[in-house]
Amino acid sequence: MEKVIEMKGITKIFPGTVANDNVNFELLKGETHVLLGENGAGKTTLMNILYGLYKQEKGEIYVSGNLVNISTPNDAIKLGIGMVHQHFMLVHNFTVAQNIILGIEPKKGFKIDMDKANREVKEISEKYGFAIEPTAVIEDISVGQQQRVEILKALYRGAEILILDEPTAVLTPKEIKELETIIRNLEKEGKSVILITHKLKEVMSMSDRVTIIRRGAVTGTVKTKETSIDELAQLMVGRKVNLTVEKNPSVIRGEILKIENLCANDQRGLPAVNNLNLTVYGGEILGIAGIDGNGQSEFVEVLTGLRKPKSGKITINDKNTYGKSPRYIMSVGVGHIPEDRQKRGLILTYSLFENSVLGIHKKNPFSKGIVMNYKEVRKHCDELIREFDIRTPSGDVTAESLSGGNQQKLIVAREISKDPELLIAAQPTRGLDVGAIEYIHKRLVEERDNGRAVLLVSLELDEILALSDRIAVMYDGKIVDILKREDATEQKLGVLMAGGTLQQTPKGVKDNE
Amino acid sequence: MSKLEEKNNEFINIARNTLKTLAFPLFSIVISIFVAVFFVMWAKGYSIFQYFSALGDLFGLIFKGGFGNTRVTFVTLSEVTPLIFTGVANAVAFKCGLFNIGVAGQFILGMVAAAIVGTVPGLNPIIHTILMILAGFIAGGIWGAIPGYLKAKVGTHEVINTIMMNYISMALANFIILRTAFGVAGKSSTPDIQKSAQLHRFVTGSGANISIFLAIVVAIFIFWLLWKTIVGYEIRAVGINPHAAEYGGINIAKNIILAMALSGAIAGVGGATHVAGVLHNVKDFMSLPSYGFDGIAVALLAKSNPIGCIASALLFGTLNSSSRTLQLNGIPKEIVYLIQAIIIIFVATDYIVKYFSEKKKKGAFTNE
Numbered sequence: 001m002e003k004v005i006e007m008k009g010i011t012k013i014f015p016g017t018v019a020n021d022n023v024n025f026e027l028l029k030g031e032t033h034v035l036l037g038e039n040g041a042g043k044t045t046l047m048n049i050l051y052g053l054y055k056q057e058k059g060e061i062y063v064s065g066n067l068v069n070i071s072t073p074n075d076a077i078k079l080g081i082g083m084v085h086q087h088f089m090l091v092h093n094f095t096v097a098q099n100i101i102l103g104i105e106p107k108k109g110f111k112i113d114m115d116k117a118n119r120e121v122k123e124i125s126e127k128y129g130f131a132i133e134p135t136a137v138i139e140d141i142s143v144g145q146q147q148r149v150e151i152l153k154a155l156y157r158g159a160e161i162l163i164l165d166e167p168t169a170v171l172t173p174k175e176i177k178e179l180e181t182i183i184r185n186l187e188k189e190g191k192s193v194i195l196i197t198h199k200l201k202e203v204m205s206m207s208d209r210v211t212i213i214r215r216g217a218v219t220g221t222v223k224t225k226e227t228s229i230d231e232l233a234q235l236m237v238g239r240k241v242n243l244t245v246e247k248n249p250s251v252i253r254g255e256i257l258k259i260e261n262l263c264a265n266d267q268r269g270l271p272a273v274n275n276l277n278l279t280v281y282g283g284e285i286l287g288i289a290g291i292d293g294n295g296q297s298e299f300v301e302v303l304t305g306l307r308k309p310k311s312g313k314i315t316i317n318d319k320n321t322y323g324k325s326p327r328y329i330m331s332v333g334v335g336h337i338p339e340d341r342q343k344r345g346l347i348l349t350y351s352l353f354e355n356s357v358l359g360i361h362k363k364n365p366f367s368k369g370i371v372m373n374y375k376e377v378r379k380h381c382d383e384l385i386r387e388f389d390i391r392t393p394s395g396d397v398t399a400e401s402l403s404g405g406n407q408q409k410l411i412v413a414r415e416i417s418k419d420p421e422l423l424i425a426a427q428p429t430r431g432l433d434v435g436a437i438e439y440i441h442k443r444l445v446e447e448r449d450n451g452r453a454v455l456l457v458s459l460e461l462d463e464i465l466a467l468s469d470r471i472a473v474m475y476d477g478k479i480v481d482i483l484k485r486e487d488a489t490e491q492k493l494g495v496l497m498a499g500g501t502l503q504q505t506p507k508g509v510k511d512n513e
Numbered sequence: 514m515s516k517l518e519e520k521n522n523e524f525i526n527i528a529r530n531t532l533k534t535l536a537f538p539l540f541s542i543v544i545s546i547f548v549a550v551f552f553v554m555w556a557k558g559y560s561i562f563q564y565f566s567a568l569g570d571l572f573g574l575i576f577k578g579g580f581g582n583t584r585v586t587f588v589t590l591s592e593v594t595p596l597i598f599t600g601v602a603n604a605v606a607f608k609c610g611l612f613n614i615g616v617a618g619q620f621i622l623g624m625v626a627a628a629i630v631g632t633v634p635g636l637n638p639i640i641h642t643i644l645m646i647l648a649g650f651i652a653g654g655i656w657g658a659i660p661g662y663l664k665a666k667v668g669t670h671e672v673i674n675t676i677m678m679n680y681i682s683m684a685l686a687n688f689i690i691l692r693t694a695f696g697v698a699g700k701s702s703t704p705d706i707q708k709s710a711q712l713h714r715f716v717t718g719s720g721a722n723i724s725i726f727l728a729i730v731v732a733i734f735i736f737w738l739l740w741k742t743i744v745g746y747e748i749r750a751v752g753i754n755p756h757a758a759e760y761g762g763i764n765i766a767k768n769i770i771l772a773m774a775l776s777g778a779i780a781g782v783g784g785a786t787h788v789a790g791v792l793h794n795v796k797d798f799m800s801l802p803s804y805g806f807d808g809i810a811v812a813l814l815a816k817s818n819p820i821g822c823i824a825s826a827l828l829f830g831t832l833n834s835s836s837r838t839l840q841l842n843g844i845p846k847e848i849v850y851l852i853q854a855i856i857i858i859f860v861a862t863d864y865i866v867k868y869f870s871e872k873k874k875k876g877a878f879t880n881e
Contacts, residue, residue: 327763347750361761374741396526
């Protein structure tokens with residue numbers, strides 16, 4: 001088969017790390033090739049080089065057999081390479097078609113030929129089965145559809161090779177299935193697709209071949225049909241990984257968190273949490289499943305005092321925490337792993353030891369009077385680094401110099417070290433690699449076994465299913481149903497997450513959108 | 514052995530980091546002088562080949578004007594003292610992510626408050642000077658806390674409020690001096706402060722006085738406060754990432770008000786010591802004292818490090834006090850402002866470069 005892309009001996013050095021070390025990668029025409037690796041392994045770096053965002057120190061890139069020099073994304077687009085980033089780059093109050101033609105608008109005299117644009121977008125959209133209305137406004141359509149707009153954008157620019165960076169991170173199970181279909185359609189048209197991911201399940205279902213990168217170097221390229229999840233995990237992490245979470249049956253203790261009729265607004269002042277009722281007991285992990293944007297973030301913020309609630313009742317550990325300050329809520333025994341570790345969880349330019357006491361910096365022995373005791377702080381930080389296996393040269397480096405997984409480990413370490421009665425973990429493993437996920441899961445289960453209440457909010461259904469003892473599904477700001485783990489299946493949860501009910505037969509799911 | 518090595522490494526690291534932080538300010542100073550020399554050549558009618566003699570002239574005159582003899586040295590010291598105060602004041606605000614343009618106004622109120630307290634007769638000199646400084650501290654602190662409060666509770670931007678309050682403070686000071694019994698009738702100034710309120714001068718006839726030690730102590734104290742205490746931990750956290758600070762149970766509003774009050778208080782103390790040591794009375798104000806805005810430059814050059822402010826205040830103070838000598842020797846004194854301006858432009862560029870490189874880095878990291 002024809003090689004559309006060949007990268008030979010690519011080496012990229014960032015200050016202090018070798019992001020890509022003599023990497024070889026090739027892509028065949030009409031194949032879906034997964035680039036698999038842990039976070040910080042260098043997959044995105046490699047693709048950014050291909051897309052012209054970075055320049056390699058060494059190595060050559062061939063497109064359809066010709067040596068090329070790609071120094072800007074424009075070069076890449078001219079060569080038929082398109083990239084869809086993890087974070088979409090769309091103008092929110094523009095229509096789909098307006099976003100797609102941005103920068104290469106078809107003109108009629110001095111005016112933009114909007115009719116032509118709409119027509120063309122519709123054509124491509126139908127060709128690949130996207131089902132997208134060109135005149136819809138971006139902010140009105142779902143995240144999954146926005147992603148399709150991004151793909152369309154690349155196709156409209158004549159992309160023959162599509163790079164999708166972590167495309168499934170924001171999608172529901174149903175949307176992931178649809179994306180799969182789209183990728184198959186693209187293949188049929190002879191397009192080649194590169195998927196960057198660290199999710200093994202998707203690799204198996206979506207790809208033809210897999211190239212695995214570990215610490216900047218390729219550890220293998222295998223055909224998907226000839227491999228297994230376990231083999232891939234091993235190639236990716238470099239050791240045997242335990243993919244299933246082992247846990248004993250839960251021993252329920254007293255009620256820790258009780259929420260009654262909670263209501264809260266989002267930033268725009270629209271209701272985000274709507275009459276929410278929930279009780280969490282000690283010794284259990286309660287998972288909140290739901291599609292992004294159904295009020296989970298606001299709910300967690302209200303619980304932890306970062307957002308003012310509108311009405312309702314929250315009791316933690318028999319103490320009223322409704323509308324109280326974050327400090328008070330922390331003091332009644334709440335640990336919080338925030339969903340955005342760089343915005344909330346860490347002060348990036350603070351050193352690790354300064355970060356390791358954020359929230360407990362006023363407590364003994366870290367401070368006395370107003371004077372910080374940095375000796376104790378460092379000791380505490382070193383303990384966390386050792387106990388939680390945080391990979392860092394020392395506690396003196398800034399938090400921003402750590403990889404995402406290690407940043408998250410630091411936060412988890414800090415929150416667990418607060419010895420909380422209730423541990424709220426919001427997206428605790430988002431964007432992390434298998435190794436770190438395994439570890440963080442283990443620690444969460446440990447907390448549960450120690451009799452703590454763990455409230456797990458996650459968009460990853462697999463994570464919810466793996467960890468939870470009970471699963472609450474959040475839809476439109478409400479808890480629509482709570483299932484026992486034994487009763488829950490991916491399908492049932494999928495129905496609930498999309499706003500359906502379990503009274504109907506699951507076959508009626510199709511109409512639920 | 515390994516302990517020793519560790520210590521050694523630590524020392525090398527510290528040295529390297531210090532060099533790294535110092536590199537850009539030093540670079541900008543060098544560039545600014547490089548450029549300024551051309552203007553010296555122009556003013557003196559030198560040809561292009563006489564670059565180095567022009568450089569020599571400039572350096573020689575700045576040194577002569579700044580430290581050439583005891584008299585000018587003391588003038589320089591009395592210039593440096595208020596700059597340390599206003600520089601540190603700005604640095605505190607910067608560290609909390611705030612821009613206190615109102616240092617000039619806080620300085621004025623510190624001066625007026627001190628001048629009023631200074632006229633009280635019959636006090637022990639030590640108590641009297643302490644009271645005066647305390648008066649400046651409170652007046653400046655309140656004047657800084659107001660825009661801090663407005664920022665924290667109402668969300669109005671501190672830059673706008675402090676600029677406006679600069680003019681209010683000037684008008685208020687002039688009102689007190691010209692229209693109330695605190696001023697001397699017909700003299701448009703306050704009466705001289707009591708002997709007991711005057712700070713000890715190094716030599717008679719020069720404004721240089723012991724308040725420079727106070728300035729240095731304040732700078733060191735603020736350094737300690739920012740890097741070794743809870744107060745500093747919280748102020749800096751709010752300055753870097755208010756979201757994370759809030760998450761960590763840090764009261765953002767409280768810290769903004771505190772940082773502004775502290776910034777104002779330091780400026781106020783600067784004003785108070787200026788009256789107690791140098792001026793001995795306060796004349797009505799035609800314009801805002803330049804120390805306030807120079808303080809911004811001092812803090813910028815010092816990268817908001819209070820101890821660095823001492824060095825950068827020394828530089829700016831020397832430049833200011835040498836301007837007369839330059840003028841007398843045929844070099845326009847504007848050269849001093851030129852040097853200062855270029856330094857600031859370069860230091861600001863450093864901030865901009867950092868801002869963009871951080872942005873770029875973030876873009877790269879989120880996709881991982």
